[in-house]
Amino acid sequence: MSYEVINVAGRPMRLLGSGEVFPRKALVGCQGIKGAYSQQAARKMFPERTEMFFRSFAGVIEAVKSGLVDYGILPIENNSYGSVRGTYRQLLDADVTIVRGERLLIRHQLLVKPGNRFEDITSVRSHEQALGQCGTFVRSVEGKVPVIPVLNTAVAARYVAECGEPGAAAIASPEAAEAYGLEILENRISDSDNNYTRFVCISREPVIYPGASRISMILSTAHRPGALYEILGFFASAGLNLVKLESCPIVGRDFEFMFYTDVEGNAADPRVREVLSNVKKCCSVFRFLGNYSEG
Amino acid sequence: MSYEVINVAGRPMRLLGSGEVFPRKALVGCQGIKGAYSQQAARKMFPERTEMFFRSFAGVIEAVKSGLVDYGILPIENNSYGSVRGTYRQLLDADVTIVRGERLLIRHQLLVKPGNRFEDITSVRSHEQALGQCGTFVRSVEGKVPVIPVLNTAVAARYVAECGEPGAAAIASPEAAEAYGLEILENRISDSDNNYTRFVCISREPVIYPGASRISMILSTAHRPGALYEILGFFASAGLNLVKLESCPIVGRDFEFMFYTDVEGNAADPRVREVLSNVKKCCSVFRFLGNYSEG
Numbered sequence: 240m241s242y243e244v245i246n247v248a249g250r251p252m253r254l255l256g257s258g259e260v261f262p263r264k265a266l267v268g269c270q271g272i273k274g275a276y277s278q279q280a281a282r283k284m285f286p287e288r289t290e291m292f293f294r295s296f297a298g299v300i301e302a303v304k305s306g307l308v309d310y311g312i313l314p315i316e317n318n319s320y321g322s323v324r325g326t327y328r329q330l331l332d333a334d335v336t337i338v339r340g341e342r343l344l345i346r347h348q349l350l351v352k353p354g355n356r357f358e359d360i361t362s363v364r365s366h367e368q369a370l371g372q373c374g375t376f377v378r379s380v381e382g383k384v385p386v387i388p389v390l391n392t393a394v395a396a397r398y399v400a401e402c403g404e405p406g407a408a409a410i411a412s413p414e415a416a417e418a419y420g421l422e423i424l425e426n427r428i429s430d431s432d433n434n435y436t437r438f439v440c441i442s443r444e445p446v447i448y449p450g451a452s453r454i455s456m457i458l459s460t461a462h463r464p465g466a467l468y469e470i471l472g473f474f475a476s477a478g479l480n481l482v483k484l485e486s487c488p489i490v491g492r493d494f495e496f497m498f499y500t501d502v503e504g505n506a507a508d509p510r511v512r513e514v515l516s517n518v519k520k521c522c523s524v525f526r527f528l529g530n531y532s533e534g
Numbered sequence: 535m536s537y538e539v540i541n542v543a544g545r546p547m548r549l550l551g552s553g554e555v556f557p558r559k560a561l562v563g564c565q566g567i568k569g570a571y572s573q574q575a576a577r578k579m580f581p582e583r584t585e586m587f588f589r590s591f592a593g594v595i596e597a598v599k600s601g602l603v604d605y606g607i608l609p610i611e612n613n614s615y616g617s618v619r620g621t622y623r624q625l626l627d628a629d630v631t632i633v634r635g636e637r638l639l640i641r642h643q644l645l646v647k648p649g650n651r652f653e654d655i656t657s658v659r660s661h662e663q664a665l666g667q668c669g670t671f672v673r674s675v676e677g678k679v680p681v682i683p684v685l686n687t688a689v690a691a692r693y694v695a696e697c698g699e700p701g702a703a704a705i706a707s708p709e710a711a712e713a714y715g716l717e718i719l720e721n722r723i724s725d726s727d728n729n730y731t732r733f734v735c736i737s738r739e740p741v742i743y744p745g746a747s748r749i750s751m752i753l754s755t756a757h758r759p760g761a762l763y764e765i766l767g768f769f770a771s772a773g774l775n776l777v778k779l780e781s782c783p784i785v786g787r788d789f790e791f792m793f794y795t796d797v798e799g800n801a802a803d804p805r806v807r808e809v810l811s812n813v814k815k816c817c818s819v820f821r822f823l824g825n826y827s828e829g
Contacts, residue, residue: 295666321617321618321619321782322616323616324616367685371590388685390662390683465770465771467776467779468763468767468769468770471760471762471766474760474763475760475763476760481781483781484762484780485780485781486776486777486779486780487613487616488613498779
């Protein structure tokens with residue numbers, strides 16, 4: 240593997256040569272159960288892969304650190320709930336690097352046991368949020384059959400596969416259909432496409448692949464008017480565009496914040512590395528999470 | 535009611551006189567079911583109140599706009615999930631004003647049918663997140679009795695009250711205990727106190743109560759490096775401290791953002807109003823949500 244070691248705000252990173260490409264095949268750790276949307280993200284990132292499922296974000300990260308899996312997939316932001324702070328909290332202290340991002344448009348599908356038709360449906364299960372996102376469909380069946388919220392969409396699909404009710408239906412992902420041997424009766428029942436989750440792929444190797452365009456970091460500033468303003472000044476004066484900025488209060492310490500911050504840039508450019516060094520000097524906490532491209 | 539009308543970035547607001555106090559008594563709309571944590575927020579804001587429950591955030595807002603209820607209570611930020619974007623999206627277009635905030639430390643309690651003791655427990659139900667937050671307790675009972683995740687904590691409490699299983703237990707709020715006639719067997723079973731949700735109280739009257747110290751707004755800037763930097767410059771140069779800043783991508787329009795922005799200040803100060811006017815001029819979207827104090 241051809242690479243050059245560069246120093247990104249105090250962190251040695253391997254900048255891979257232009258011939259290096261992101262792997263197609265890997266053993267990948269995901270959080271949740273088979274058929275979860277994180278499996279769909281894994282599939283988009285690694286066309287050929289083997290998945291292992293873990294109960295928690297911490298479990299995925301531990302598996303990456305120990306080498307039990309090659310990579311881990313974690314949700315980092317959702318357009319309904321904002322940043323997944325559980326993921327950020329784990330990333331802050333874990334010695335892993337974000338090497339890839341994937342923005343996944345969530346397209347809910349109506350799943351039934353093979354051979355069933357619309358008129359055979361006797362109940363519909365899904366996550367509460369997914370039921371809300373498929374309001375038009377849900378209103379069309381409500382009153383006729385029970386509509387039952389369950390913990391998550393993959394659990395709904397597993398229920399349809401394993402329960403004794405032949406007419407049960409679930410609203411879930413195509414991965415869930417495959418995982419539990421179900422049939423897709425309708426493949427677009429969301430009211431809008433305004434529903435996505437961003438996932439990141441983490442590695443224990445501190446690498447930057449060619450074409451990386453997004454830099455993610457967590458930083459904390461002194462609590463005084465203008466502290467953040469000063470930091471953004473470094474980005475602005477170097478022409479680095481801010482693509483994410485989110486304050487997260489540090490509980491227990493009043494009015495202290497972590498900022499989840501993403502800018503567009505590639506650390507191969509020495510000017511970008513200089514900006515990051517300057518920003519780091521203004522921060523009480525500075526954690527470079529990775530420089531990667533997003534699918 | 536004594537007040538002066540002031541212009542806050544183009545929006546006429548009633549600045550209440552120093553003798554005016556926040557009401558103790560009101561008809562209040564909450565989202566969810568009886569025993570939800572939003573009921574606890576309502577109780578802290580209004581010592582004497584009547585609650586009405588609505589299925590959705592939109593339902594609460596509609597009830598406030600139509601005058602069906604005096605005030606509405608909405609969750610706006612959670613320390614696990616970040617901003618509640620559903621609330622922000624509704625507030626962006628609704629002609630209502632935030633008049634009060636409340637930061638609620640969530641203290642989970644173990645609820646049982648009256649008379650039951652610890653050794654009588656045959657199952658434990660709660661929201662998955664609450665089970666995770668009470669890890670020490672959950673690990674102490676796991677293996678002995680089933681631990682079952684359900685949709686939310688109030689649903690778990692309702693189950694304990696209404697099911698046929700005498701030894702069922704729930705992890706939920708004291709309001710849920712009261713709503714469903716349950717007994718609190720242990721009143722602090724969370725692993726840490728790092729668990730809070732911020733709620734806001736909305737009114738259809740555009741008022742600012744005396745002592746207001748927080749200004750909330752939603753803004754959107756041009757997509758160019760430094761646009762946000764310029765805006766923060768107005769706040770910084772006036773010494774207004776930023777207490778929240780969160781970017782939220784506008785889905786469907788690549789790389790355009792809404793910023794959920796809170797600063798410390800009182801719009802009675804003409805200098806503060808001047809800053810807000812200047813900020814508004816730099817924004818493609820500027821929505822002043824309210825100026826209020828937080829309990």
